[in-house]
Amino acid sequence: MKRIYTxxxxxxxxxxxxxxxxxxHSLSKDPVKAFLHEPERPISRCTVEELHGGIVxxxxxxxxxxxxxxxxxxxxxxxxxNAEGIVRIDTEQCVGxxxxxxxxxxxxxxxxxxxxxxxxxxxxxxRQSPACVDACPNRALVYREGSQK
Amino acid sequence: xxxxxxxxxxxxxxxxxxxxxxxQEGNITVISRERHNVYGRPLISYLLGGLINEKRMAxxxxxxxxxxRINLLLESEVVAVDTKAKKVKLAGGDVIxxxxxxxxxxxxxxxxPIEGMSDKDxxxxxxxxxxxxxxxxxxxxxxxxxxxxxxxIGLKAAEGLNLLDKSVTVVELADRVxxxxxxxxxxxxxxxxxxxxxxxxxxxxxxxxxxxxxAEISGVTLKSGDFIPCDTVVVAIGVRPAATFLKGSNIxxxxxxxxxxxxxxxxxxxYAAGDVTEAADFFSGxxxxxxxxxxxxxxxxxxxxxMAGEKKEYVGGLAMNSIEFxxxxxxxxxxxxxxxxxxxEIHTFQDIQNYQYRKxxxxxxxxxxxxxxxxxxxxxxxxxxxxEKVDMTPFRESLLTPDFGxxxxxxxxxxxxxxxxxxxxxx
Numbered sequence: 001m002k003r004i005y006t007x008x009x010x011x012x013x014x015x016x017x018x019x020x021x022x023x024x025h026s027l028s029k030d031p032v033k034a035f036l037h038e039p040e041r042p043i044s045r046c047t048v049e050e051l052h053g054g055i056v057x058x059x060x061x062x063x064x065x066x067x068x069x070x071x072x073x074x075x076x077x078x079x080x081x082n083a084e085g086i087v088r089i090d091t092e093q094c095v096g097x098x099x100x101x102x103x104x105x106x107x108x109x110x111x112x113x114x115x116x117x118x119x120x121x122x123x124x125x126x127r128q129s130p131a132c133v134d135a136c137p138n139r140a141l142v143y144r145e146g147s148q149k
Numbered sequence: 150x151x152x153x154x155x156x157x158x159x160x161x162x163x164x165x166x167x168x169x170x171x172x173q174e175g176n177i178t179v180i181s182r183e184r185h186n187v188y189g190r191p192l193i194s195y196l197l198g199g200l201i202n203e204k205r206m207a208x209x210x211x212x213x214x215x216x217x218r219i220n221l222l223l224e225s226e227v228v229a230v231d232t233k234a235k236k237v238k239l240a241g242g243d244v245i246x247x248x249x250x251x252x253x254x255x256x257x258x259x260x261x262p263i264e265g266m267s268d269k270d271x272x273x274x275x276x277x278x279x280x281x282x283x284x285x286x287x288x289x290x291x292x293x294x295x296x297x298x299x300x301x302i303g304l305k306a307a308e309g310l311n312l313l314d315k316s317v318t319v320v321e322l323a324d325r326v327x328x329x330x331x332x333x334x335x336x337x338x339x340x341x342x343x344x345x346x347x348x349x350x351x352x353x354x355x356x357x358x359x360x361x362x363x364a365e366i367s368g369v370t371l372k373s374g375d376f377i378p379c380d381t382v383v384v385a386i387g388v389r390p391a392a393t394f395l396k397g398s399n400i401x402x403x404x405x406x407x408x409x410x411x412x413x414x415x416x417x418x419x420y421a422a423g424d425v426t427e428a429a430d431f432f433s434g435x436x437x438x439x440x441x442x443x444x445x446x447x448x449x450x451x452x453x454x455x456m457a458g459e460k461k462e463y464v465g466g467l468a469m470n471s472i473e474f475x476x477x478x479x480x481x482x483x484x485x486x487x488x489x490x491x492x493x494e495i496h497t498f499q500d501i502q503n504y505q506y507r508k509x510x511x512x513x514x515x516x517x518x519x520x521x522x523x524x525x526x527x528x529x530x531x532x533x534x535x536x537e538k539v540d541m542t543p544f545r546e547s548l549l550t551p552d553f554g555x556x557x558x559x560x561x562x563x564x565x566x567x568x569x570x571x572x573x574x575x576x
Contacts, residue, residue, distance in 0.1 A: 111526060
C-alpha cells in the first residue's frame with residue numbers, strides 16, 4: 001500500500017504539513033476559515049517535532065501498520081483496518097479512553113480533548129495524495145508504495 | 150478443518166481474523182456463555198454511567214459473523230473438553246467435535262465468602278454487559294452502594310454509580326487504590342479526584358459482614374468495626390481465569406491455562422488466549438495470568454495463526470492500562486512500582502494540585518515502565534521504547550519533558566521508523 005514517509009534532512013520545520021492537514025479536515029477546506037472562523041479547529045494528524053529552535057525537525061505520522069497496536073488496544077472497536085490496509089477511527093464509536101494513545105509506538109494518535117475523541121491520519125480519503133504531502137514545500141514528505149518497516 | 154473457539158470477546162476476534170487470513174474454507178464455531186455478540190467489555194462502566202447507549206457496546210458490526218462464516222452459539226456453556234475424542238460438551242448435553250480448539254473464556258469475578266451474603270439480593274459483580282444491565286436496571290432503587298475492591302474494575306463501577314448520582318463508598322484492603330496498576334502518587338491523585346467527586350474511599354479495611362434482614366441489605370460492617378449503611382454491594386476484588394471446566398481434561402492449568410509462545414496448551418490441538426491463560430511476561434518470561442485487553446487480541450491472533458498452520462511467537466505480555474477517572478487521564482505500562490527500587494533508575498515529575506504526574510522506570514539503561522497522569526499524549530512512544538529495548542543512555546535526560554518525542558532520540562531511530570529508505574518500492 002501507499003504510505004507517507006519522512007525525509008528528515010529536507011524538513012525545514014515550516015509546519016505547513018500540519019496546516020494542510022488541519023485545512024483538509026476542516027468544514028470549509030479553506031485555511032483561513034479553518035483557523036479563524038470555524039467553531040472547532042481540527043487537530044493536525046501529523047506532528048512536527050523540533051529541537052534546538054528548529055535546527056532539527058521532522059514530521060511524524062501514522063504508519064498504517066500491518067498489525068496495528070492501536071487497533072488491538074481499542075476497547076470500543078472504533079479503530080479498524082479496511083481492505084486497502086488503511087487504519088481509520090470511527091469517531092462516533094470512539095469513547096476517548098486513549099488506549100490507542102497508550103499503544104501506538106509512533107506517537108501518531110492525537111487526543112481531541114474538546115470532543116473527547118481520538119484523532120489519527122486517514123490518508124485523506126477525498127484526495128489523490130494526502131494534504132500534508134502536497135503542502136510540503138521541500139518534498140520532505142513522500143507518498144509511495146512501501147512497507148511499514 | 151473444524152475450528153472451535155470457546156469465548157466470544159477480543160481474543161476470539163483476533164483468532165477469527167488470523168484463521169480467515171490463512172484459511173477461507175474451514176468451519177469456525179464460536180461458543181459463548183453470554184447472549185450478546187462481541188462487545189467492548191471495558192465499556193460496561195460507560196454503559197452503567199449513561200455515557201454511551203447499548204448500540205455503542207457492539208465491538209464490531211453485526212455482519213462480522215456472517216462475513217467470516219462463523220457458526221455462533223450464544224448462551225451456550227462448555228462444561229467439559231475431551232481431548233482424546235476431540236470434542237467439547239455443552240451444558241445442554243450437545244457435543245461439538247473439533248480439529249483445533251481455542252479456549253478464550255476470559256476471567257470470572259472472584260467472590261470470597263462474606264458472612265451474611267448468601268441470602269442477600271443486591272450483591273453484584275461487574276465484569277459483563279449483563280452485570281452492568283442488572284445494576285442499571287435497579288439503579289432507580291439504589292441509594293447507597295458499597296464497592297468492595299479499589300482496583301480498576303471497582304473504581305470504574307464506583308464511577309459509573311456516581312455518574313447516576315448514587316452515593317458510593319469504595320473499601321480497599323491495601324493502603325491505597327489501584328495498588329497493582331499504579332504507584333503511590335498516581336493512586337493518590339485518582340483517590341483525590343474521586344473524593345472531590347463525592348466518592349468515599351476507605352483503605353486498609355475490608356467488609357467482614359453484610360448486614361440486613363432477609364434479602365434486603367442495610368449496610369456492611371468493616372474489619373475495623375465501622376458500619377457503612379448501604380442497600381447495594383458490588384464485589385470487585387479481582388478476576389480469575391475461567392478454566393474450571395477443564396477439570397479432568399488433561400489440559401495443564403496452573404493459575405491460568407498454561408501456554409507456550411505459540412499459545413498452544415499442553416495438548417497439541419488445543420490453544421488458549423486472553424485472560425484465561427497464563428502466558429509469559431515480557432520482562433521475566435515467567436508465566437502469569439495478565440488480564441490486559443490488547444494482549445488478549447495479540448494472543449488470539451497468534452493462536453489463530455497457529456491453528457491455521459502458521460507459527461508466530463508471542464514476545465510476552467506487557468501490562469498496560471489507559472483509564473480515565475473523572476476526566477483525569479491515566480496511563481500505566483510495564484514496571485510501575487518495582488519491589489526493589491534500588492535495582493532501577495526512577496525519574497518522576499509531579500504537580501498533584503493540577504493532577505499531573507509522570508514517572509519513568511529504567512533498568513540497565515532500558516526503559517521498563519512508565520506512569521502518566523494528566524497529560525498522556527504520545528504515551529505509546531514509551532511502550533515502543535520498552536518493547537524495542539532501546540538503550541536510553543544518551544536520551545534519559547529528556548524522558549520527562551512534556552513534549553518528549555522522536556526528536557529527543559537518535560536520527561538513526563527516526564529514520565528506521567519514518568524514512569523511506571529500505572521501505573518504498575518502485576511500483
